[in-house]
Amino acid sequence: MTGFKTMMGVPALALAAFFVGSAAVAGTLENVKARGKLVVGVKNDYVPYGYLNDKGDVVGFEVSLAKYVAKELLGSEDKIELVPVVASNRIEFLTAGRIDAIFATLGVTAERAKVIDFTTEYVLAAGPSVLAAKEATISKWDELKGKSVCGIQGSYYNKKMTEEFGINLVAFKTQPEAYRALKDNRCIGFVFDDMTLQQKLKEPDWASYKIAVAPYEFQPMAGGLRKGDTEFHEAVDKAIGKAEAEGKLIAWETEFGMPHSDYIAARAKAAAAKKN
Numbered sequence: 001m002t003g004f005k006t007m008m009g010v011p012a013l014a015l016a017a018f019f020v021g022s023a024a025v026a027g028t029l030e031n032v033k034a035r036g037k038l039v040v041g042v043k044n045d046y047v048p049y050g051y052l053n054d055k056g057d058v059v060g061f062e063v064s065l066a067k068y069v070a071k072e073l074l075g076s077e078d079k080i081e082l083v084p085v086v087a088s089n090r091i092e093f094l095t096a097g098r099i100d101a102i103f104a105t106l107g108v109t110a111e112r113a114k115v116i117d118f119t120t121e122y123v124l125a126a127g128p129s130v131l132a133a134k135e136a137t138i139s140k141w142d143e144l145k146g147k148s149v150c151g152i153q154g155s156y157y158n159k160k161m162t163e164e165f166g167i168n169l170v171a172f173k174t175q176p177e178a179y180r181a182l183k184d185n186r187c188i189g190f191v192f193d194d195m196t197l198q199q200k201l202k203e204p205d206w207a208s209y210k211i212a213v214a215p216y217e218f219q220p221m222a223g224g225l226r227k228g229d230t231e232f233h234e235a236v237d238k239a240i241g242k243a244e245a246e247g248k249l250i251a252w253e254t255e256f257g258m259p260h261s262d263y264i265a266a267r268a269k270a271a272a273a274k275k276n
Contacts, residue, residue, distance in 0.1 A: 040070075062104065129214055170186065
């Protein structure tokens with residue numbers, strides 16, 4: 001199963017909200033401490049937030065943040081289990097209890113807020129852009145109407161792509177599949193997170209490609225938690241706030257090759273002032 005399925009005509013997210021609302025979720029913090037391990041859903045194919053390095057280790061901006069949270073809750077960043085997730089299954093993994101939290105490029109949306117709770121927002125990321133061959137003449141979103149464009153299942157902007165821009169979205173489960181499809185000319189472009197596409201362009205194999213269509217928005221990102229889990233929520237938010245106050249997020253931007261964000265810098269300044 002790659003994500004929620006529609007059951008008896010009920011949309012997947014609404015169905016998940018029903019189940020979550022039907023059984024009060026509590027005690028995650030207690031369970032985590034008793035287990036001695038924090039289980040977190042992260043990306044392992046999404047530079048710079050979560051990806052495999054040359055040694056095969058999962059690293060990245062959000063992976064470092066998740067490890068910091070584990071350290072604050074359990075005393076060591078090693079007391080963590082990183083579970084690879086993708087956009088189409090991360091919320092399902094959370095609501096099913098397979099993970100304690102999501103730190104996996106989770107955009108904050110009203111629809112998702114019906115199903116899960118969000119931690120404090122820690123990134124304001126550029127939304128989707130379109131990667132295409134350098135010879136492509138498209139430069140605006142409305143020029144993609146009726147065109148086949150590669151995408152990723154479960155991305156928050158997919159509905160906008162199809163309904164507002166009229167794109168024929170060819171959705172794949174993983175990034176490698178989408179990149180292959182683009183190079184095989186099965187679509188004229190790949191719509192995805194702008195920062196990740198910018199990172200891809202640094203690779204020699206992608207020198208003949210460009211960002212053809214720029215992002216239309218900036219999207220706040222946060223961690224995801226099960227609804228109503230107040231004690232755990234407060235503990236995680238406290239850990240994130242401490243990381244911000246210590247300038248950790250700024251340091252991770254540098255470590256993982258991210259352009260420095262005024263948003264993250266402002267949050268660090270505010271968190272440090274609050275701490276003092």
